[in-house]
Amino acid sequence: xxxxxxxxxxxxxxxxxxxxxxxxxAGKSFEGNNGTKLLHERGIKAPKxxxxxFYSLCEAVGNEEExxxxxxxxxxxxxxxxxxxxRLDSPAxxxxxxxxxxxxxxxxxxxxxxxKVLPVIMLAWKAKMIVxxxxxxxxxxxxxxxxxxxxxxxxxx
Numbered sequence: 058x059x060x061x062x063x064x065x066x067x068x069x070x071x072x073x074x075x076x077x078x079x080x081x082x083a084g085k086s087f088e089g090n091n092g093t094k095l096l097h098e099r100g101i102k103a104p105k106x107x108x109x110x111f112y113s114l115c116e117a118v119g120n121e122e123e124x125x126x127x128x129x130x131x132x133x134x135x136x137x138x139x140x141x142x143x144r145l146d147s148p149a150x151x152x153x154x155x156x157x158x159x160x161x162x163x164x165x166x167x168x169x170x171x172x173k174v175l176p177v178i179m180l181a182w183k184a185k186m187i188v189x190x191x192x193x194x195x196x197x198x199x200x201x202x203x204x205x206x207x208x209x210x211x212x213x214x
Contacts (some may be wrong), residue, residue, distance in 0.1 A: 067106050071131070071188060076096070076117060076195060078188045079131035080106040089136035090160065095136050098178065103132040104155055107145040117195045129191055131184050136161040142180050144187065 067192040082098040089095075118124040125147055127144035132143040154202060164173040176189045 058130065067103070069133070073192055076192075077110045077113060077130075078191055079133070079184070080110065081133035081135065081157065083135040085137065087139045092136075095134065098136075099134050099157070102141055103134060104145070107132045107143065107155070108153055111147070114191065114195060124194070129192055131187055133184070135179050140163060140177060142184055170192050 059165065067080040069081035070077055070084045071081075080103060082103050084098070086096050087095070107130045111128060114128045114130065115125050118183060126149075129144055129146045132145070134141040134143065139160050139162050141160050144156050145153055147153050161177050162169045162173065163177050
């Protein structure tokens with residue numbers, strides 16, 4: 058029996074209906090910034106998934122260059138109580154740029170929780186806003202295409 062081709066699979070995919078906007082990789086333990094699992098997920102696995110997501114978003118906006126420049130896909134890397142956000146965009150030409158935040162930690166001690174958790178919440182909020190803006194941009198494009206199709210159909214009656 059042949060195996061079905063599935064593409065890359067992450068631990069979490071951020072999607073709305075069938076359009077994907079981001080991904081996440083998670084690990085139960087943190088081996089430091091140079092741990093092999095973190096290096097593999099941060100440097101190879103998540104960026105490849107993000108690039109696939111970005112290319113599907115490019116198709117959703119009709120591969121128009123000025124619209125592609127406004128698209129972004131995101132990726133989270135979770136490792137124990139540590140979190141990192143990756144952003145992928147295409148500023149010029151065929152190149153894709155990945156920017157990453159510094160590694161943030163959700164504190165395990167209640168005394169440190171108030172001071173250290175705010176940057177983590179802000180990181181999640183920034184990611185949400187990136188995804189929200191991208192969804193609005195992609196759906197605006199899809200809505201205008203549907204509106205033009207409806208106008209064409211009405212004119213052909």
